[in-house]
Amino acid sequence: MNHTDRVKDEDHLEKTGCQHDDSEVSSNNNNIQCKTVCPAAGEHPLQYNYTFWYSRRTPSRPASSQSYEQNIRQIGTVASVEQFWKLYSHLVRPGDLSGHSDFHLFKEGIKPMWEDESNRSGGKWIIRLRKGLANRFWENIILAMVGEQFMVGEEICGAVVSIRFQEDILSIWNRTSSDQITTSRIRDTLRRVLNLPANTIMEYKTHNDSLRDNSSFRNTKISL
Structure with a gap:
């Protein structure tokens, strides 16, 4: 499939809900909820269902948890290898996004938010990339994740690629920041x-530290 067949319009990303055959969309305060997606007959099931998300915000406005949740959009949920490639092949590549944009791929039922119950006690490994590397690295990390290459049970929550002006940032989130053996295995x-x-x-950063840093930034007053 060539580049012109992929989704190119950010409005389309924001309006895309769940998969047409297996889902029921209900909209409430910009939250989109889906029925559980199942593999079709003859498809190769993933060990876990995964949901793609997209978010974009103005860099000069630090997001509160409420505004962030309102700004994030579900793209779709996949339950099989075939469903994954069908959806993934229609998405723009991260390097083609502009501005302050993020793609997220998380296990179904886990929101890509620090405050989500599955993430609350966890953290993330962070890798900062020079421009031009995001496409390849993002594809490699999500294929490793859905292919269960990390071998850490249910510890992996999801992965994020963040497109920024000077660099791009790749991260993978896990449930238990205090489990050093698991976090080291994820790193390796x-x-x-x-x-x-x-x-x-x-860099490994706990979500509690991220919440504290974000709160401190929002509460900082600038004197002119």
Whole structure:
């Protein structure tokens, strides 16, 4: 499928709900809820269902949890290898997005928010990328995730690629930040599946620290 067949319009991303055959959409305060998606006959099921999300915001306006939740949009949920490729092949590539945009791929039922119950006690590995690498790295990390290459049970919650003006940021979220053995295994698997050089800087940040930093930024007063 060539590039012109992919979804190119950001309005389409924001308006896309759930898959047409297996879902029922109800809209309430910009939250979109879907029935559980199932593999069709003859398809190869994933171990977990996954949901694609998209978000975009104005960089100069730090998001509160409420405004962030209103701004994030579900694209669709997949339950099989075939459903994954059908949806993924119609999405723009991260490197083709502009401005302050994010793609998220999370297990069904987990919102890509620090406050979600599945994420609350967790954290994320962060890799900062120079421009031009996001497409390949994003594809590699989500294929490793849906293919269960991390081998850490239910610890993986999802992955995010964040497109910024000077750099792009890749992260993978897990449930339990205090489990150092698991977080180290995730780090090592990331290095392997992304073929990262040994000197690549990787940062682990708990979601509690992210919440605290975001709150401090919002409460900072600037004197002129």
